[in-house]
Amino acid sequence: MAFSDLTGQKGIKTRLASAVSERQSGTFMFTGPVGSGRHVFAEEFAKTLMCEEPGKDGACGKCPCCKYFEAGTTPDIVRVYKPADSKNIKVSYIKDSVVPEAVLKPQFSKTKVFILDLDYLGTESQNALLKSLEEPPAHVVFILLSSNRDQVLDTVISRATEIKIEPYTREEIVSIVRKNVSDCPDQTLQIAADNCGGIPGKAIAIAKQGEDIDLKRKVAELFLELPDASYCKVLYDDAEFMAEHKADAVAVASDILLLIDDLMRLKGMPGYKKISYTDFRTKLEKLAGSPNVDNIRLGKCAGAVKDFLRALDVNANFDAASSAMLLKIHEELKK
Ligand SMILES: [Zn+2]
Numbered sequence: 001m002a003f004s005d006l007t008g009q010k011g012i013k014t015r016l017a018s019a020v021s022e023r024q025s026g027t028f029m030f031t032g033p034v035g036s037g038r039h040v041f042a043e044e045f046a047k048t049l050m051c052e053e054p055g056k057d058g059a060c061g062k063c064p065c066c067k068y069f070e071a072g073t074t075p076d077i078v079r080v081y082k083p084a085d086s087k088n089i090k091v092s093y094i095k096d097s098v099v100p101e102a103v104l105k106p107q108f109s110k111t112k113v114f115i116l117d118l119d120y121l122g123t124e125s126q127n128a129l130l131k132s133l134e135e136p137p138a139h140v141v142f143i144l145l146s147s148n149r150d151q152v153l154d155t156v157i158s159r160a161t162e163i164k165i166e167p168y169t170r171e172e173i174v175s176i177v178r179k180n181v182s183d184c185p186d187q188t189l190q191i192a193a194d195n196c197g198g199i200p201g202k203a204i205a206i207a208k209q210g211e212d213i214d215l216k217r218k219v220a221e222l223f224l225e226l227p228d229a230s231y232c233k234v235l236y237d238d239a240e241f242m243a244e245h246k247a248d249a250v251a252v253a254s255d256i257l258l259l260i261d262d263l264m265r266l267k268g269m270p271g272y273k274k275i276s277y278t279d280f281r282t283k284l285e286k287l288a289g290s291p292n293v294d295n296i297r298l299g300k301c302a303g304a305v306k307d308f309l310r311a312l313d314v315n316a317n318f319d320a321a322s323s324a325m326l327l328k329i330h331e332e333l334k335k
Contacts, residue, residue, distance in 0.1 A: 003057050009041065025138055025141055030143065032165030038145045050065045050069060075107045076108055080098060080114065093125075094121070115143045168199070177189055177203050189207060192204070220280050226326065297332040
């Protein structure tokens with residue numbers, strides 16, 4: 001990656017490239033709302049600072065330092081983000097790890113880079129860091145990130161070069177969502193761009209919700225084809241679909257339960273209005289009208305989905321559990 005691979009923020013890219021070429025050291029602070037791309041720019045800036053032959057467009061991507069960086073194995077970058085097990089970064093971590101580490105020379109690159117998320121550094125921790133920011137060794141660059149400038153000590157702000165991330169244009173947002181959300185339908189894309197306030201992270205989150213709508217549709221199609229599907233299709237294509245959506249297995253199972261519920265309602269009360277899958281009403285009504293689909297069989301299908309959910313809870317073999325569920329539904333509903 002180079003700066004040109006990042007969408008938008010032209011001014012920032014120029015500024016960062018010149019900071020590198022002038023070999024500026026010290027402290028930079030990226031400010032902007034959550035989802036604005038602070039981390040992405042910080043990472044690319046760090047890579048450029050460490051690169052052996054940086055150009056106008058940032059890191060060369062070819063030198064050993066770039067290779068180490070891309071492989072995630074460079075020892076010369078320290079990232080201080082929110083710890084998984086607590087709300088904030090501990091003061092002791094700043095005092096005992098970050099401050100002493102800043103004195104040590106980098107091992108491979110000419111510059112050692114620290115990326116610190118100020119959103120998780122309280123007043124005490126910021127104060128502990130201040131001494132390092134005041135007299136930074138020549139080989140060190142601190143990159144601070146903040147989504148809330150009001151929580152940053154004035155003494156920290158005064159020692160940093162602030163890089164403010166501006167809202168992105170609609171066109172830039174569309175391009176970022178396209179890069180990050182594959183097969184995003186046009187309609188979802190427009191909704192995301194219109195409702196994100198110029199913040200790409202927000203647009204991506206909205207577009208991904210749209211992906212779920214897409215997943216719902218795919219699950220419905222798979223389910224409705226199950227009664228007529230061949231064993232091969234169930235065991236290969238459908239099982240593969242399940243494996244691909246392993247991370248969303250609970251959502252997929254819930255969707256199947258909703259579809260079974262729709263069938264039960266339509267079976268008991270033909271023409272029942274309030275079904276979940278209104279887009280598939282015609283197909284659902286047709287299946288519900290089939291003589292071999294009755295409530296006992298539908299109950300067994302629901303039982304198979306619940307067995308699958310239980311198997312997920314105990315970490316049973318995923319492929320075996322999902323195939324068993326699909327086959328059971330196929331068996332019960334086939335003509
Ligand atoms: Zn390089």
